[in-house]
Every structure is written in structure tokens, then in C-alpha cells.
Amino acid sequence: MDLREFIRQCEAAGDLKRITAEVDWNLELSHISKMVEEKNGPALLFENVKGYNTPVLTGAFGTAKRMAIALGMNTDYSMCDLAREWMKLTLDKVIPAQETGNGPVMENVIEGDNINLFNSFPVPKFYPLDGGRYIGTAVFLIVRDPETGEINLGTYRMQLLDEKTCGVQILPGKRGERIMKKYKKLGKKMPAVAIIGCDPLLFMAGALMHAKASEFDIAGSIRGVPTEIVISEHTGLPIPATAEIALEGEIDPNNFRAEGPFGEYTGYYSDEFGKEILKPALEVKRVYHRNNPVLWATSVGRPVTDVHMLLAFTRTATLWSDLEAMRIPGIKSVYVPPESAGRFWAIASVQQRYPGHAAHVGNAIISTTTGSYGVKGVIVVDDDIKADDMGRVFWALSVRYDPLRSTELIKRGRSTPLDPALDPKSNKLITSRIIMDATLPYEWEEKPVEIKLDEETVKKVQSRWSEYGID
Ligand SMILES: Cc1cc2nc3c(=O)[nH]c(=O)nc-3n(C[C@H](O)[C@H](O)[C@H](O)COP(=O)(O)O)c2cc1C
Numbered sequence: 001m002d003l004r005e006f007i008r009q010c011e012a013a014g015d016l017k018r019i020t021a022e023v024d025w026n027l028e029l030s031h032i033s034k035m036v037e038e039k040n041g042p043a044l045l046f047e048n049v050k051g052y053n054t055p056v057l058t059g060a061f062g063t064a065k066r067m068a069i070a071l072g073m074n075t076d077y078s079m080c081d082l083a084r085e086w087m088k089l090t091l092d093k094v095i096p097a098q099e100t101g102n103g104p105v106m107e108n109v110i111e112g113d114n115i116n117l118f119n120s121f122p123v124p125k126f127y128p129l130d131g132g133r134y135i136g137t138a139v140f141l142i143v144r145d146p147e148t149g150e151i152n153l154g155t156y157r158m159q160l161l162d163e164k165t166c167g168v169q170i171l172p173g174k175r176g177e178r179i180m181k182k183y184k185k186l187g188k189k190m191p192a193v194a195i196i197g198c199d200p201l202l203f204m205a206g207a208l209m210h211a212k213a214s215e216f217d218i219a220g221s222i223r224g225v226p227t228e229i230v231i232s233e234h235t236g237l238p239i240p241a242t243a244e245i246a247l248e249g250e251i252d253p254n255n256f257r258a259e260g261p262f263g264e265y266t267g268y269y270s271d272e273f274g275k276e277i278l279k280p281a282l283e284v285k286r287v288y289h290r291n292n293p294v295l296w297a298t299s300v301g302r303p304v305t306d307v308h309m310l311l312a313f314t315r316t317a318t319l320w321s322d323l324e325a326m327r328i329p330g331i332k333s334v335y336v337p338p339e340s341a342g343r344f345w346a347i348a349s350v351q352q353r354y355p356g357h358a359a360h361v362g363n364a365i366i367s368t369t370t371g372s373y374g375v376k377g378v379i380v381v382d383d384d385i386k387a388d389d390m391g392r393v394f395w396a397l398s399v400r401y402d403p404l405r406s407t408e409l410i411k412r413g414r415s416t417p418l419d420p421a422l423d424p425k426s427n428k429l430i431t432s433r434i435i436m437d438a439t440l441p442y443e444w445e446e447k448p449v450e451i452k453l454d455e456e457t458v459k460k461v462q463s464r465w466s467e468y469g470i471d
Contacts, residue, residue, distance in 0.1 A: 001072065001199045001223065002104075002242035003294055007045060007057065009069050016043045024050045025133070030126040033058035033299045037306065045294075052122035056295045060138070060200060061306035067313055070200035071222060079309070080335050080388040083316035086222060091321060094213045095220030097227040103241025106230060110287040116163040120287065121196075121245065123160055126300045127263040129273075133160045134262060135196065135247075137307075138296040140206025140215075141168060141282075142193045142237050145179050146186060151238060152179055153206040153215040158194060158282070159259050166194065166282045167259025168251065171417065172429075180280060184253035191235035192251050192282055197244025197296040202227065207314045209370045216240075234286065244293040249284040257281040265311070266341050267302025268420040271428065304338045311342025315370050319346060322368035328361060329353055335387035336375075344376045344419075347393055351383035355443040358382075359408070362435035366413065374416045378435045396438035408435040 010016035023029050023046050033044055036059060043059040043066060061067050064082065068075040073085055110120070117123070123133040136158025143152050154176040159167040170176045183190040195202070201222055205215035216227045216238065229238035232248060239246050256278035261269045299305035312335075320334040330351040337345060350361045358380045365371040365378045382400070385392040415422060415431035422428045440447055 001070075001201065003057065003197045003200065003244055003296060006060070006070055006200050007043075007294070010043050010060075010066055013065070013069065013075070014042070015063070015066055015069070016045060017041075018045045018047055020047050022048045022050050025052070025056075025122045025124045027125055027128065029056060029058070029122075029124045030297075030300060033297075034301055034305065037062050037299045037304075046122075049122035054122060054293055054295065056122050056124065056297055057138075057197070058297050058299060059306055060296065060298075061309045061313075062299075063309070067309060070204070078388055079313050079338075080316065080333050080386065083313055083320055083335075084333070086313075086317040087320040087324060090218050090221050090317075091324060093221065094217040095224070095226050097214065097216035097220060097229045097238065099231055099238075100228045100241050101230070103228065103230045103239075103243075104290045105239055105241060105243040105246055105288050107291050108287075108289050110289075111285065115284055115287055117160055117166070117247075117284065117287070118163055120289075121293070121295050123295065124297055129269065130262050131159060131258075131260045134158065134297075134300075135160050135166060135295075136168070136194055137298040137300065138203055139194055139196050140203060141170075141176060142195065142239070143176060143179050143190055144237060146182050146188070151214050151216065152176060153202070153208075155203070155207045157262055159262065161257055161259065161281060164284050165257070166247065166284065167257055168192075168194075168280045168282050169259060169262075170280050173414075180251060180253050183251075189250040189252045189283075191237060192249060193232065193235065193237045193239055194247040194282060195240060195243045195245070196247070197294050198240045199227070199242065202240055203296075204310060204314055207310055209315060209318050209373065239288065242290075243288075244290050245295065246288040247282065247284045248286040248288065249282050251280045251282055253280070255281065263300050264418050265300070265303070265305070265307045266418055266420050270418045270420075271424050303341050308338040308342035312336045312338040312340075315343055315346075319365065319368055319370040322370055323348070323361070323364060326364055326368070328364055330357060330383070331361065332383045333387040337388070337390065340377075343374050343416075345379070346371055346375050346377075347379045347381065347387040349381050349383050349385055349387045350439065352439060352442040355441070357442055358437045358439040359435075362408065362437055366410065366433055366435065373414050374419065374431065375413075376421075376431055376433055378433070380435070380437050380439055382439045393438070397436065400440050401436060401438040405441075406437040408437075409433070410435070
């Protein structure tokens with residue numbers, strides 16, 4: 001699987017539209033993409049971007065069906081089902097990536113003075129108040145931990161700062177930042193490769209909150225075959241063999257540059273708006289790209305965009321994996337809704353087996369690595385409700401939840417500085433949390449009697465359905 005095969009499969013499924021009319025990279029492209037996404041429309045391949053000869057793909061992960069295509073899974077699955085499969089496939093073993101001598105990504109190599117990122121690719125500007133053009137929205141950065149030798153993939157937005165430099169927003173506390181600090185301590189620049197356009201599964205892996213193995217190897221375990229990588233002769237970093245575009249260079253931990261602002265996935269600019277914030281910058285030394293490279297971009301803005309779908313999917317998968325690893329019994333489903341900007345709320349469905357079981361699950365969620373970062377609310381429901389069945393979840397909140405009995409408030413938890421709800425005068429790194437137990441307490445001896453359909457009558461009605469004349 002590579003991006004081209006993904007595009008082919010989406011098109012075959014009627015889930016991708018080619019736009020042949022001329023479209024401006026300046027706002028028009030991003031606006032079409034957002035407006036189509038708000039209507040649950042298809043992925044878009046812009047083939048005629050003003051001033052450029054190469055295409056831009058947007059809206060790739062706009063629906064669960066397209067995520068299933070990317071994952072090579074059943075296209076009838078919900079996001080929750082897909083995340084469960086991911087969890088099962090990655091829990092025990094991963095398939096190591098495999099080196100190959102060459103790959104289509106090496107079809108074109110541009111070096112040194114010949115690099116001009118503005119001229120080479122149809123990089124969009126998304127919103128009028130953005131600080132510039134963003135080459136990295138569907139992107140991930142590959143770096144190596146100088147102490148352990150481990151490879152890390154992380155998705156951090158990237159702005160074109162000049163012809164050869166991209167601003168990279170690696171937020172505080174991310175593994176990418178911790179690795180960068182190690183290079184700083186060593187007095188070295190950090191070699192890095194940014195990948196734009198590749199097997200969509202690798203982009204998903206790059207967005208994982210915490211990976212227990214190399215993201216390349218995790219992707220291999222989902223595919224069932226190793227990810228093919230080319231080792232760069234310059235930096236020794238692995239580059240996916242079928243990537244569309246790879247920008248290779250280095251980040252100087254002592255030379256940050258002004259980047260932003262950029263409309264965030266919360267639907268707001270962060271409090272960097274109107275200020276000059278210095279961020280790491282990738283000094284690009286080499287550009288590799290396939291012939292006719294596809295520049296992959298996400299939509300941007302308030303939920304739900306493909307970014308929220310991706311965040312929700314990867315966080316559901318890692319949260320579920322974390323809970324499985326904690327060996328908590330009875331967990332039937334887990335869900336981080338895309339509408340919660342793909343990260344702020346988590347829901348779990350549990351088959352209760354002991355008093356306090358639902359509370360156990362609620363507390364466990366905010367103790368996991370995924371749940372402890374930015375999750376503000378947890379809802380626990382009984383196992384008759386699937387975690388992604390929002391109508392029934394709200395029913396449970398209405399008829400099984402009692403605010404005084406069923407609520408835990410936690411004052412301090414790790415947050416994201418991008419949360420617009422946090423006091424701008426605070427350091428914006430700490431959030432409070434709420435755990436809402438919307439289950440009927442296990443220990444109640446007398447439980448409310450639920451209304452249920454009579455099974456015999458249901459069977460009879462089903463057998464006579466056509467006689468009633470109801471479609
Ligand atoms: C589309 C998208 C954009 C993202 N943008 C950023 C970003 O600009 N900065 C950031 O620190 N994290 C961003 N994230 C979240 C990180 O990718 C995620 O936290 C990942 O785990 C970081 O990798 P690391 O922990 O290995 O550093 C983004 C995620 C997605 C899906």
C-alpha cells in the first residue's frame with residue numbers, strides 16, 4: 001500500500017473525487033476541502049493547482065470507511081471496531097521494517113542551492129489569519145534518539161519559512177521534544193526527515209501518542225508485511241520507500257525561528273496568536289520525491305475534520321491497548337469521539353463484575369498515557385451500550401447517572417496548551433477532569449426494571465414483517 005494505491009481504492013469505492021478545475025493554493029483549496037468535509041463528502045484530489053503541475057490530496061481520513069480502506073480492514077466497521085482490531089494486532093508482537101536498496105521516493109533528488117520549496121510543491125495556505133503556507137499537515141517527522149538509537153515518528157505541523165526552511169511545532173513534553181533536548185545536550189543538530197504523502201497507515205502511526213515499538217514496525221503488524229524503508233546515506237535515517245515527498249535536513253536546538261499562527265484542530269488559534277513564538281526549524285538539505293508527487297494535506301479547523309477522525313482513531317486504539325495491558329476485566333468497547341476534537345473526552349463500556357468496577361475503569365482511563373494527556377471528561381456506561389453509540393450514552397447519562405453519586409472531579413492533570421478553555425493567564429499546562437459513572441451501581445440489590453421487548457413477539461413480528469406492508 002502506498003498513497004497512490006489508497007487513492008485508487010478510494011476512487012474505486014466512489015469515495016474520491018478528482019478536481020480538474022483550476023484551484024488556487026491560497027485559501028481556495030483549503031476552503032473547498034473543509035466545505036466538502038462538513039458534508040461528509042469524498043476525499044479530493046486537486047489536479048490543477050494554480051501555478052503548479054502536481055496534485056494535492058485532502059480529506060483522506062474524512063470517514064470511517066476511508067480509514068478502513070487505509071487500514072485494509074472491513075469497510076463496514078465503525079471507528080470503534082477498527083480501533084479494536086488495531087489493538088488486537090499490535091498488543092503482542094510487531095513486524096520489523098525491512099530495508100530495501102532503493103525506492104520510488106528516490107526518483108528525484110534535489111540538493112543544496114537547487115532547493116526551493118515554494119516552487120517545488122503546491123503548498124496551501126489554509127485560513128486568512130494563518131502565518132503562511134503549511135507544507136506539513138499530513139506529515140510526520142522521523143528522528144533518531146541519540147542515546148538509545150530508537151527511531152521516532154511524530155506528526156508536528158510544518159510551515160514554509162523560506163525556500164529551504166520549515167518551522168516545526170514540536171510541543172513541549174512530546175517524545176520528539178525530549179529527543180531534541182538530548183541533541184542539545186550533546187551540542188549537536190538533530191538530523192530529521194519529514195515525510196509528506198506515504199502509505200496512509202504510516203501517517204496514522206506517526207500520530208500515535210506513545211508507541212511501544214517503532215511506528216514503522218507497528219504499521220507492519222497491521223499490514224501483516226514489513227514496511228519497506230530506504231536508509232539515507234546522509235543521515236542514516238529510514239525513509240519509507242514509497243513516500244511521495246521526503247525533506248531531509250537538521251534541526252538546530254539552539255536556533256528556533258518564528259512560526260505560526262495556524263488555525264488549530266480545536267477550532268481556535270492558540271494563545272500564540274498575535275505573538276512571535278519561536279519554534280524548532282528544519283533546515284532542508286535534500287528533497288526526495290517521486291515523479292508527479294502527491295502533496296497530502298489535511299483539512300483544518302473545528303471538528304469534525306479528517307484530523308479529528310485520525311486523532312480519535314489513534315487515541316481510541318492506544319487507550320484501549322493501555323487498558324488491555326492493565327488487565328482490567330470486562331471492558332467491552334472504548335471510544336474517543338471525533339467531536340471532542342478527537343481527544344478531550346473518552347467513553348468506555350464495561351460489563352461490571354464487582355462493586356466499584358466502573359469507577360476502576362474511569363480512574364484507569366485517566367491514568368493511562370493516552371488518557372492522562374488532555375482528556376477532560378470520562379464517561380463509563382454499562383455493557384448494553386456501545387461506547388460509540390452517542391444516543392444511548394446520553395440516555396445513560398440521563399437515567400443511570402446521578403451527579404452527586406456518580407461524579408469524581410480531579411483538580412490537576414496534564415493538558416495541552418492548545419485548549420482554548422484554559423485560563424489564558426495560566427501556564428495552560430494543567431486541566432481539571434471529570435469522571436462520570438453512568439452505570440447502574442453493581443452493588444445495588446434492587447435495580448430499576450428496564451422495559452424490554454418480548455422475544456417471542458419480536459420473532460413473530462419479524463416473520464410476518466412483509467404482511468404489515470412496512471418497508
Ligand atoms: C494532523 C495532526 C497534527 C498534529 N500537530 C501537532 C503539532 O503541531 N505539534 C505537536 O506537538 N503535536 C501534534 N500532533 C500530535 C502528535 O502527532 C502526537 O502527540 C504524537 O504522539 C507526537 O509524537 P511524539 O510523542 O513521538 O513526539 C498532531 C497530530 C495530528 C494527527
